Amino acid sequence: METVLAITSIMFFPAGISLILGGMLYEWADRKLVARFQNRIGPRWFQPLADTIKLISKEEIQPLGVNRALFFGLPVVALAGALTAALYVPIFGLQPAHSFPGDLIVTLYLLSLLTMCTGLAGWNSDSRFSIVGATRTLTQLFAYEAPFLLALLGPAMAADSWQISKIVAYTETHWMIVLQPVGFVIALIGLMGKLELPPFDAPEAETEIVAGALTEYSGRGLALFHIGKSVEMVVGVTLVTAFYLGGLGNPLIFLAKTLGLLLVMAFLQSVLVRLRIDQTVGMWWRAGAILALLQILALIVLK
Amino acid sequence: MIATPNLINKVVSGITTWARVNSPWIIHFNSGSCNGCDIEILATLTPYYDIERFGIKLKGSPRHADVLICTGPVTRQARSRLLRIYEQMPEPKFVVAVGSCGISGGTFAGCYNIVGHIDEVLPVDAYIPGCPPRPEAIIDGVVKLLTHLKNGTRPEPIKPQLGEQA
Ligand code: SF4
Numbered sequence: 001m002e003t004v005l006a007i008t009s010i011m012f013f014p015a016g017i018s019l020i021l022g023g024m025l026y027e028w029a030d031r032k033l034v035a036r037f038q039n040r041i042g043p044r045w046f047q048p049l050a051d052t053i054k055l056i057s058k059e060e061i062q063p064l065g066v067n068r069a070l071f072f073g074l075p076v077v078a079l080a081g082a083l084t085a086a087l088y089v090p091i092f093g094l095q096p097a098h099s100f101p102g103d104l105i106v107t108l109y110l111l112s113l114l115t116m117c118t119g120l121a122g123w124n125s126d127s128r129f130s131i132v133g134a135t136r137t138l139t140q141l142f143a144y145e146a147p148f149l150l151a152l153l154g155p156a157m158a159a160d161s162w163q164i165s166k167i168v169a170y171t172e173t174h175w176m177i178v179l180q181p182v183g184f185v186i187a188l189i190g191l192m193g194k195l196e197l198p199p200f201d202a203p204e205a206e207t208e209i210v211a212g213a214l215t216e217y218s219g220r221g222l223a224l225f226h227i228g229k230s231v232e233m234v235v236g237v238t239l240v241t242a243f244y245l246g247g248l249g250n251p252l253i254f255l256a257k258t259l260g261l262l263l264v265m266a267f268l269q270s271v272l273v274r275l276r277i278d279q280t281v282g283m284w285w286r287a288g289a290i291l292a293l294l295q296i297l298a299l300i301v302l303k
Numbered sequence: 304m305i306a307t308p309n310l311i312n313k314v315v316s317g318i319t320t321w322a323r324v325n326s327p328w329i330i331h332f333n334s335g336s337c338n339g340c341d342i343e344i345l346a347t348l349t350p351y352y353d354i355e356r357f358g359i360k361l362k363g364s365p366r367h368a369d370v371l372i373c374t375g376p377v378t379r380q381a382r383s384r385l386l387r388i389y390e391q392m393p394e395p396k397f398v399v400a401v402g403s404c405g406i407s408g409g410t411f412a413g414c415y416n417i418v419g420h421i422d423e424v425l426p427v428d429a430y431i432p433g434c435p436p437r438p439e440a441i442i443d444g445v446v447k448l449l450t451h452l453k454n455g456t457r458p459e460p461i462k463p464q465l466g467e468q469a
Pocket of ligand 1: 337374401404405409
């Protein structure tokens, strides 16, 4: 029975197919909102689904000079990491499928797996655009990762636990956005950095380096990376909402809250322009990390 | 029982065709045009015309693209680059020639430095005439290509009528 349950939770719910479809819906909502902010009509609701099916049905070219195992393995690992992270997160406002003390750290590292895989995929390639993209991806990872972690540490310290379900139970009665506004802003912007949305899209800046680390990927590999990214979007948005915007509560209200967060993210995406990679790193370490540290310090002192 | 694989094939090919028609990602290459057509293509990509409605997205990498949009005649220098970009695209791929120059060499026909029109180098699926074509015409051409894909046919190849020089 245990195994059946585990397999179901990985294949269908909460991770697996439902999450992939959810990720596509979130991606569509994001693209549509950005389009509306730019006064366009925007893509139709099935657009991410069509993109994915098309990519999967296309030819996959293995470029010269790549390590075959890495080239085909990395997209799978990336998607698997993002899907596994979902097991510990209250997706769509439902209780997490699995939980153990310290799962917050595991989730955060699983979420970074996608970025690491993207970086390695670029490195694996011979194309100079991929290598520049990979360098930028990994540099940016080191920029936002620490402040993002510190920002999620705030609620964890307030709740005195490293377990997501306990933290969420605590935040249900304490609106962390009011108690730790700095942490919320850093977590939100860190999430945008994680998803490489503008203004942090230097790693895939199409005007400079074609498509960044994924330049040489086509067909299935590209599709898997795309899916991984939209899954990561769902997990990230869920995590930030659950931590800062008043816990789980009613699933419907929770969904509305995540959509509200998505609206803010789409707004920021459409009003901000791309930062240079040195500006990104400088901003995160000069402002982001220090503010996050100050907040944690204040938390320790006040507690 | 014998019909089952056929049915599955039919359903799968129906789904892939649907996806292909609804998500054409384009890449744009200028093989020697005067830049007039390129400006019109860029205008087509602006929010004013919003081709993301049809799922069309401009991609930087030929590995990601489905439709190669070419402008201009093919110069001797650009020929190998054009071919290389075409070969870098994964199957299935389509080519759209934009502008009179791409169709027949246009105003450059017979120049010493050009190989000819795009059809002499690549198999072109759709031609969009005009010098330069308006953004509406470009959208119309792409939509025509998509309609043909949906019906499972390739657009009729129109052999351009060339003058004596070519
Ligand atoms: S068709 Fe006209 S606008 Fe286009 S490249 Fe030729 S001369 Fe220029």
